[in-house]
Amino acid sequence: MFQVPEVTPEEAKRMLEEDPNVVLLDVRTPPEHVQVRIPNSLLIPLDELRYAYANLPKDKKYIVYCRSGERSAFATYFLRHMGYEAYNLAGGILVWPYERESGIPS
Template sequence: MFMNVPEVTPEEAKKMLEEEKDKVVLLDVRTPPEHFQVRIPNSMLIPLDELRYAFQNLPKDKKYIVYCRIGERSAFATYFLRQMGYEAYNLAGGILIWPYEKESGAPAKS
């Protein structure tokens, strides 16, 4: 990818989510309609155009796996988060190649 952004494959991301459950956050940087249509379960939505304001609310002691549709917007978001001092990784290929569970509709309230 461009900008030397560290990427994780879907397999690596799933392993991180399973092994470091409390330390890893899935961050969706798509639009609210895209998130409503289909998303990876338990992912947090912060659209890319809002991230520059909202990132300050994200805890710095977490690892972020950032995704979008194909991995382009999330690469920008990952680059930005890393510049701001966060540990962030771009999900290679985005949700389009995510082979695991997906959900749609309104997110369940936790």
């Protein structure tokens, strides 16, 4: 298994509050994203990431999450390999203790 840098929910929340260049990236499926998500997260499903990553600005930092942290670990590895600063949210949305939202994003 490959190693990628991870952040805890507490570290991720602090990064999001302190740095306007941090982006939350959800790599789950669209139905999962509509069901529940962390507010203000950008959805790029893992199977689309290999095509869509080039549209992501390289001057941002990415905190990548999925349901439990497995898909996001792969996405984080891929993004770092492509030259992005990316971190895996340890435990995924399952362990996110802060605000969540559901429904179609506006």
